[in-house]
Amino acid sequence: MGAGHAHKLYRHGHSRVHRLPAHCKIAALLCFVLAVVATPREALGAFGLYALLLGAVAVAARVPAGFLFRRMLVEVPFVLCAVLMPFVAEGEMVHVLGVPLSVSGLWGAWNVLAKGTLGVAASVLLAATTELREVLQGLQRLRMPSLLVQIASFMIRYGDVIADELRRMRIARASRGFEARGVRHWGVLAKTAGALFIRSYERGERVHLAMVSRGYTGTMPVLHEAPATRAQWTYAATLPAAALAVCLMGWTL
Amino acid sequence: MTVSGPMPPGPPASLDVRGLAYAYPDGHQALFGIDLTVDRGERVALLGPNGAGKTTLVLHLNGILAAGAGTVHVAGLPVDAENMAEVRRRVGIVFQDPDDQLFMPTVREDVAFGPAAAGLRGAQLRARVDTALDRVGMGSFADRPPHHLSFGQRRRVAVATVLAMEPEVLVLDEPSSNLDPASRRELADILRSLDVTVLMVTHDLPYALELCPRSVVLSGGVIAADGRTQDLLCDSELMGRHRLELPFGFDPRSVAAPVG
Structure with missing residues (x-):
């Protein structure tokens, strides 16, 4: 870890997002993704708002857009998979430029594409602002089984x-x-x-x-005690709270 | 002539091995009754050809291998299941490959591993780590990942990881292997500056002569010789019998050896 491994994903910085304890960020990411996934795919505006929210996080973390988009290229294989869906799905068809496309396939492709892209973007932001070993320590604090963390x-x-x-x-x-x-x-x-x-x-x-x-008996000793303050939790909760509001709006409108 | 009375009870020997024998599960017997006492503060070299049983002996000192026969005491404490945690704190083994020894993401975490496993926390743990790193001159590298260090630096950090446990005895497996001459000398300076008992397994005979007033030759699973390092190295018949060879041009008579 450190520079040796982190240089590919991690972007060194001192923003407020960088300084947040890793477990706050992981919890926020998880809740955000859950809210995104729970949004009905027909609520097109909601996905635009999610993208704006992530854009705001990127600005707060001082992660440049170019960096973010380059790291998101990892998604390309999944995009290709999604693009295939309108061609192979069954049901009601529409013709675009003479090509028959499945309506449910189109919605399915949009669903995968929009939710997947938002999830990847959010994960890239986490990775850009959190060193790999901090992520692991954060997972440990969130009670991920110690053996997996090890x-x-x-x-x-x-x-x-x-x-x-x-x-x-x-x-x-x-x-x-x-x-x-x-x-x-x-x-x-x-x-x-x-x-x-x-x-x-x-x-x-x-x-x-x-x-x-050196005395190992099956569990790693606790080396880092970095409890998060209430203010840090509140700051981290801004993103999932806003996402939840958007999600509820998507269901009610 | 006066008969001296019973010896005053000084501190118990750092290492006391009595009649130690061991056979591996596959039946290969590696040790045939080892007797070895190392007093507190001594620096002793353990010499011997490949396959003599040196590593097997070392692994008995902190209870990784359990004696088939005989006993091992560390500073008076018998090595058995009951005392295992304390024995492993008292016997610090520095393994040959620092990449095996340094398994944590940063130098600081690695040095903290032993004391933290023993229950140390917070400021005390921090102080212990800083002291250990300062003793090997690696204080400014605490937050670096181990694989970014040079080999010599990694070896020094490996020494710090066991020093942090404040051991009674430091056991080094081939401490000079793969080191360039400057790193080799730096490590020697560090080892000389420590006030712990040292048992050093090595093929580097000039290094043994430089650092250890006393040497023990282990050959074929028995202690073949035990004496002043300089005397042993000058005994060419003994050396030849146990496949020990001095580097070309090195004459142990020509250097002023440290006195024990």
């Missing part, structure tokens, strides 16, 4: 170490004249993957040994 944090700590091991193996392969060209060489690649697995497994055993030697 697994995730080890993944982050050792991701680079294992990637480095793979890189060294690749260099060693290439230094002996190996070049992967087609199916005949898949066997070699599979053996590399197997060797990497064994090495990582053995490293896991050594790490566990080092942990046990």
Whole structure:
């Protein structure tokens, strides 16, 4: 973590959003997404308002629009999936430029696209303002099972170490004249993957040994006590509260 | 000639190993009756060829492996299930690969892991971490992730992670391996400045001579020799028998060894 891992998603800053405790932000994100998902898909205006709300958060966090949109590209595969829906869904049809499109498919595509995009944008904002390890600490504070948090944090700590091991193996392969060209060489690649697995497994055993030697008994000790103040919770609650109001409006109008 | 009375009861030995034998579950016997006493404040090198049982012995000192026969006492406390938490606090093992030892996201969290597992919190924990990092000269790196440090720095942080537990005895597995000469010397300076008992497993014989007045040779699962490091290194017959070799051009007679 730290700069080594965070540089891709995290954007260093000192805004009020950055300073919020991670668990407040995670809870706010979750409630916001729930409100968005609960909104009827016909309430088109509501989704515009949600987008404005996220825009306001981005401004408050001083995250530039370009940064936000580039990080949102991760959504592209899902967009493609949504675009297919009007073509494959059944039921009442409309013809656009002579192409038959399913009405329910169109609504379905819009539904996935709008709610998915809002969810991704909100998550990108969380990731841009919160370091990865803070997210994990936040999840722990929100009572996520400690074992899952530990697994995730080890993944982050050792991701680079294992990637480095793979890189060294690749260099060693290439230094002996190996070049992967087609199916005949898949066997070699599979053996590399197997060797990497064994090495990582053995490293896991050594790490566990080092942990046990320092008194590990199955739970991580509490290292960070960062309770959130009422003011911080209130500030974090602004977004989901506004989203809830929009959602209720979408149902009643 | 006067017969001296019973020895005054000083502090108990940091390490007291009696008749320790151990066989791995697959039947391979690694240790055949080890007797070893290390007094408080001593620095002892544990020498021996690969496969001599050095690591197996080390893993008995903090109860990771349970003795097949014999006993281990740490500062008078028997190593058994009842005392395990306290024994692991008293015996700080620094493993060879710092990437195995440093498993937390930042240096500070890693150094805090041991004392926090022992129940320390808040300002006390912070002070303990800062002291440990200062002792290895890594105080200004507290908030860095371990994989951003050089190998020598990581090794020093690994030492700090066990110093933070205020151990009775520091056990180092190959402390000089993979270090460049400057890092190697810096680590030696740090180890000399500590007032803890040190047991150092090493193949680096000049390093053993530099740091440890006393050495123990473990070979084939038994203690083959125990004496002044300089005497052992000068005994070429003993050295040859246990596959111990000095680096080219190094003459242990030519250097002024530290006195124990």
